[in-house]
Amino acid sequence: MTKTISINENILSENDKLALKIRKKLDENNIFSINVMASPGAGKTSLINQTIEKLKKKLRIAVIDGDVVDIDLKKMTHHGIPTALANTGGACHMDSVMMERALDSFPLSEIDLLIVENVGNLICPASFDLGTHKNVVIASVPEGDDKPYKYPAMFKGADVLLLNKVDYLDKEPFNRSYFRKGVERLNENLEFFELSCKTGEGVDTWLDWLGKNLL
Amino acid sequence: MITIRRLRYTFLTVMHELQITQALLTKVLEKAGSKTRKIVVVKIVLGEFSGFVDESIDFYWNIITKDTIASGSKVVIIRKPGKMKCLACGHNMPKGEKTEICPKCGSFKVVVKEGSELVLQSIEVKND
Numbered sequence: 001m002t003k004t005i006s007i008n009e010n011i012l013s014e015n016d017k018l019a020l021k022i023r024k025k026l027d028e029n030n031i032f033s034i035n036v037m038a039s040p041g042a043g044k045t046s047l048i049n050q051t052i053e054k055l056k057k058k059l060r061i062a063v064i065d066g067d068v069v070d071i072d073l074k075k076m077t078h079h080g081i082p083t084a085l086a087n088t089g090g091a092c093h094m095d096s097v098m099m100e101r102a103l104d105s106f107p108l109s110e111i112d113l114l115i116v117e118n119v120g121n122l123i124c125p126a127s128f129d130l131g132t133h134k135n136v137v138i139a140s141v142p143e144g145d146d147k148p149y150k151y152p153a154m155f156k157g158a159d160v161l162l163l164n165k166v167d168y169l170d171k172e173p174f175n176r177s178y179f180r181k182g183v184e185r186l187n188e189n190l191e192f193f194e195l196s197c198k199t200g201e202g203v204d205t206w207l208d209w210l211g212k213n214l215l
Numbered sequence: 216m217i218t219i220r221r222l223r224y225t226f227l228t229v230m231h232e233l234q235i236t237q238a239l240l241t242k243v244l245e246k247a248g249s250k251t252r253k254i255v256v257v258k259i260v261l262g263e264f265s266g267f268v269d270e271s272i273d274f275y276w277n278i279i280t281k282d283t284i285a286s287g288s289k290v291v292i293i294r295k296p297g298k299m300k301c302l303a304c305g306h307n308m309p310k311g312e313k314t315e316i317c318p319k320c321g322s323f324k325v326v327v328k329e330g331s332e333l334v335l336q337s338i339e340v341k342n343d
Contacts, residue, residue, distance in 0.1 A: 002255055002339050002340065002341050002343060003337070003339070003340060004334070004337050004339050004340075005240075005246060005247070005337060005338050005339075005340060006267055006337045007246050007333065007335045007336060007337055007338065008334060008335070008336055008337075009242065009335050010332050010334050010335075011235065011238050011239050011266070011333045011334070012235070012331075012332060012333050014242070015238075037225070045287060084306075091231070091234055092231050093231070093234075095234060107263055114239065117301060124266075135258070136276070152315035153315075156315065156323065178305055180333055185286070185316060185321075186315060186316075186323045187323065188323070
């Protein structure tokens, strides 16, 4: 005999519920956390490395890397900070279950800043709250000036937008005002900084923003 | 019959649905409880703007339910149309129209009002 069990539960809200729990846990431990999102090669690892290098004497930093392999993670582990690989198994985004699992390995009371390096992708990570405090999106000059028009959800959900590789501006047909216009029509409250992780130009402005949020 | 090559290709390209289908299976098994011997039908409501492709959910369901009490069960997908609204001027977009900018006032403050969900509505189970 068959019977019907009525459920009516939103599967997608499970992620958001867990994300709220994670955010609360981070708050209780006075941890400020950022979710760094960008396409592959835009400079997520470079930015995180620069940030750790400049701030590691002042702050206790930890990094979670959403990836399949630990190539990026190895570039950060040498700083002597807590790191964890949130193995995505090849998935296109991180979710709060992966985030919670990765957090388990950290001494939370000994962390001030938690940096999450999400999977290199401008679409899927935008839909999944990880429980972090701010969304940091990196775009880079060689990718082209049309990214805000092609991936609106990612730019709409960002709190900070970093335009990386500005040292390429004179080598690429990148129209800054077209790019800015594309961003502003989606998100007028966005903080916007231009920088180059290679030359170090503009990195201090980003660090100042981070510093203000850590107060 | 799905060849290994096709399976590999599909796993590499639509992993997005695999994760959510796993979350769905976890919820289904939890709700079925320990007395259920077999899950026959799983009914879900899938919003047009949820970002998930129903064929992919169906595809993964058949793979991940193997060796569980949901093996061989059918996923019935009820599609719900998407609707968006502009919070700045109040304009309601026609059903199914997805936009990031309001066509009336140009504001970016457009939000999805309906059709972003993936709801597990009910399951049909056999206990004997």
